[in-house]
Amino acid sequence: MKNYTNLLDIENLQELIEEALQLKKENSAADAGKGKTLGMLFFNPSLRTRLSTEKAAKLLGMEVMVMNADKDGWALEFEDGAVMDSNKAEHIKEAAAVLSQYCDIIAVRAFPGLEDREKDEAELVLNSFQKYASVPVVNLESATAHPLQALTDAITISELKKVKRPKVVLTWAPHPRALPQSVPNSFVDVMQRADVDLVITNPEGYDLNSKITKDTPVIHDQEEALKDADFVYVKNWSSYEDYGKILSDDRSWTFSQEKLAVTNNAKVMHCLPVRRNVVIDDTVLDCGNSVVIHQANNRTFAAQAVLRRLLIPATTQVAE
Numbered sequence: 586m587k588n589y590t591n592l593l594d595i596e597n598l599q600e601l602i603e604e605a606l607q608l609k610k611e612n613s614a615a616d617a618g619k620g621k622t623l624g625m626l627f628f629n630p631s632l633r634t635r636l637s638t639e640k641a642a643k644l645l646g647m648e649v650m651v652m653n654a655d656k657d658g659w660a661l662e663f664e665d666g667a668v669m670d671s672n673k674a675e676h677i678k679e680a681a682a683v684l685s686q687y688c689d690i691i692a693v694r695a696f697p698g699l700e701d702r703e704k705d706e707a708e709l710v711l712n713s714f715q716k717y718a719s720v721p722v723v724n725l726e727s728a729t730a731h732p733l734q735a736l737t738d739a740i741t742i743s744e745l746k747k748v749k750r751p752k753v754v755l756t757w758a759p760h761p762r763a764l765p766q767s768v769p770n771s772f773v774d775v776m777q778r779a780d781v782d783l784v785i786t787n788p789e790g791y792d793l794n795s796k797i798t799k800d801t802p803v804i805h806d807q808e809e810a811l812k813d814a815d816f817v818y819v820k821n822w823s824s825y826e827d828y829g830k831i832l833s834d835d836r837s838w839t840f841s842q843e844k845l846a847v848t849n850n851a852k853v854m855h856c857l858p859v860r861r862n863v864v865i866d867d868t869v870l871d872c873g874n875s876v877v878i879h880q881a882n883n884r885t886f887a888a889q890a891v892l893r894r895l896l897i898p899a900t901t902q903v904a905e
């Protein structure tokens with residue numbers, strides 16, 4: 586594996602899931618990362634990604650440097666040929682080249698602006714790091730994808746499923762703020778590669794990018810979609826069609842005990858952070874069906890498996 590910027594970087598999903606579960610079982614430090622440094626740059630807040638990736642790196646024996654790039658670093662210019670006479674002090678060309686000398690892997694979180702779809706889809710921040718860094722780049726949630734979260738989700742479902750091919754429902758839920766489509770995009774992406782029956786349910790106007798959903802059924806009647814679900818993944822996202830807009834605050838889409846009742850006693854998933862009693866009711870989050878904490882724990886092992894793949898030369902990797 587050369588980079589981990591989206592799910593296409595995974596050649597064999599099942600193999601990587603098993604590798605992560607093995608790392609979870611071993612609960613021990615490998616030495617793949619000894620003498621190596623992970624540099625993490627955050628242009629947006631994080632709790633899980635920041636700490637689980639740091640923990641994963643340390644379990645592999647790596648040193649870790651973390652920077653709140655939006656607050657502590659110089660404002661970065663990403664445009665080629667820019668005349669830098671505004672407030673941006675440093676070009677990504679220098680920044681990425683310098684970081685590549687300090688770090689063996691660079692990991693970046695950069696959310697979308699949610700104003701200009703084309704601009705967000707160009708993934709300027711992530712792609713510029715990849716273009717100008719000479720070391721592997723890891724996506725810690727970008728404008729359109731959250732592949733570490735998606736790998737975690739695939740690991741969690743693979744661990745907890747009781748039937749060979751479970752029914753997995755991704756359901757939209759209301760939220761007071763406009764949120765990215767990154768998490769649902771990557772969840773759909775990874776589930777399409779897993780042994781599951783995936784159904785997406787969202788109100789009209791909230792269909793995700795059809796290039797991502799492809800032939801996955803999108804049902805606008807939530808209750809209909811939830812019937813017999815083995816796993817329900819709850820998540821808000823802003824409109825893709827009317828890009829970045831909140832079109833609905835319909836609280837009838839909040840995931841409640843009544844909704845859970847139509848499923849096949851489903852496990853309830855969410856990437857966190859979750860707005861209680863808006864996205865998912867207390868009664869669901871606090872009941873035995875919720876696996877959100879278990880899910881968050883798996884972030885460490887997903888990150889560990891990915892970092893390990895990036896550290897070990899391709900010739901010694903079984904899957905590559």
Ligand SMILES: NCCC[C@H](NC(=O)CCC(=O)O)C(=O)O
Nearest residue numbers: 726762764765767768856857858
């Ligand atoms: N990394 C996990 C989710 C991050 C982000 N959620 C948020 O920004 C929630 C913020 C709030 O609830 O105010 C998202 O949906 O992509």
Ligand SMILES: NC(=O)OP(=O)(O)O
Nearest residue numbers: 631632633634856857
């Ligand atoms: N799920 C997730 O990525 O959480 P953070 O935004 O806290 O990193």
